[in-house]
Amino acid sequence: MVRTYFRAGAVTALLMSGTALAHAESLTMYCGADEAWCQQMARGFEAETGITVDMTRKSAGEVYAQVKAEADNPKGDIWWAGTGDPHLQAAEEGLTEEYTSPMMGELQDWAVRQAETGQHRTVGIYSGALGFGYNKDLLAKNNLPEPKCWADLTKPEYKGQIQIANPNSSGTAYTMLATMVQIFGEEKGFEYMKALHKNINQYTKSGSAPIKAAGLGETTIGIVFMHDAVAQTVAGFPIVSVAPCEGTGYEIGSMSIIKGARHLDAAKKFYDWALRADVQSKAQDVKSFQLPSNKAAKQSPAAPDLSTIKLIAYDFKKYGSSEERKRLLKKWDDEVASLPQ
Numbered sequence: 001m002v003r004t005y006f007r008a009g010a011v012t013a014l015l016m017s018g019t020a021l022a023h024a025e026s027l028t029m030y031c032g033a034d035e036a037w038c039q040q041m042a043r044g045f046e047a048e049t050g051i052t053v054d055m056t057r058k059s060a061g062e063v064y065a066q067v068k069a070e071a072d073n074p075k076g077d078i079w080w081a082g083t084g085d086p087h088l089q090a091a092e093e094g095l096t097e098e099y100t101s102p103m104m105g106e107l108q109d110w111a112v113r114q115a116e117t118g119q120h121r122t123v124g125i126y127s128g129a130l131g132f133g134y135n136k137d138l139l140a141k142n143n144l145p146e147p148k149c150w151a152d153l154t155k156p157e158y159k160g161q162i163q164i165a166n167p168n169s170s171g172t173a174y175t176m177l178a179t180m181v182q183i184f185g186e187e188k189g190f191e192y193m194k195a196l197h198k199n200i201n202q203y204t205k206s207g208s209a210p211i212k213a214a215g216l217g218e219t220t221i222g223i224v225f226m227h228d229a230v231a232q233t234v235a236g237f238p239i240v241s242v243a244p245c246e247g248t249g250y251e252i253g254s255m256s257i258i259k260g261a262r263h264l265d266a267a268k269k270f271y272d273w274a275l276r277a278d279v280q281s282k283a284q285d286v287k288s289f290q291l292p293s294n295k296a297a298k299q300s301p302a303a304p305d306l307s308t309i310k311l312i313a314y315d316f317k318k319y320g321s322s323e324e325r326k327r328l329l330k331k332w333d334d335e336v337a338s339l340p341q
Helices: 002-023 035-049 060-069 084-092 109-117 136-141 171-184 186-197 209-215 226-234 264-274 277-286 322-337
Strands: 026-031 052-057 078-080 123-135 162-165 200-204 221-225 239-242 250-257
Touching: 026 035, 026 060, 026 264, 035 052, 035 264, 035 277, 060 084, 060 171, 078 264, 084 109, 084 171, 084 250, 084 322, 109 123, 109 250, 123 136, 123 171, 123 209, 123 226, 123 277, 162 171, 162 209, 171 186, 171 221, 171 250, 171 322, 186 322, 200 209, 209 221, 209 226, 209 239, 221 226, 226 239, 250 264, 264 277
Parallel strands: 026 052, 026 078, 162 200, 162 221
Antiparallel strands: 078 250, 123 221, 123 239, 123 250
16 A cells, blocks of 8 residues: 555656646747857846747748748747848738837837837847958958958959858848848849859858858858958957948847747747846857847947948838838849859
8 A cells, every 4th residue: 555655646746747847938939140149048038037948040031931931830939139121021911929018118219110110019139230251361362452342342353252141041131132222223233233143152041151151261251240240350260341331231130029929928028038238238248249229238349330330221111021022032033043153
């Protein structure tokens, strides 16, 4: 009888622990930033709240495609980081939840505008200017002139020397495409992308991959957000950042709660937590040099100073719209990607 009692007690204990596990809070996070920053956010939230985070890192365009594909049976709860255009497209298509955080009063005006543009289905979490970086050692070795403008990158001497991501998968590259259309007009903007195409040695999946390749000496020039180029310089690679002379676009990295999230309460907790100044200030610890959206957050002195960069009046509402984004990507596929190199 005693033995049976202990067995029953063990079974009861196991059942109770299983029930506790089943009711433990969890969160599925799709992350559009660099792996180190994604891990910092996931593990930091876990440590503070006890909520288990299952994190997947993908480029912004890839996350958008996944959220859209899973719309009838959502598997993700929170989409954190990545350029704002696909977040706005998801908001317009009803793929994300409306939520207004109590933290909104602490945010920069551009972050609040992003939320208003997306009918409060997204919010700005950081900002960064588009530009490029080059490997100064490779530039000298190949006796190439120092590029200072977007126009320079189409010169024949840079043939096979440049990398950029594919705008279908990468928010960075889509920002580049939309920026060229806004600077030069659509016809000349696409002429520019065709001329640039001749000098591209690889279209990467991830937006930050081109400058990492330049840091390693695998390509001379990488077109990226400038904070990604700075990260390579700070890490000790021979990378020089360039703010193009004609002016440039910028991103508002964003965050959205996925429509039909299975763990909605946990997603809202993460949303509020991620907008806190102390949380955003930790980005520099993992060498992420974006401008944070919380006014009180601390930024690294190594980060690009956006006030010194010639920024265009980037039209987030238009270029983040579903119709315009689809149209430009199809046109790029048809008229640029299809060309021989």
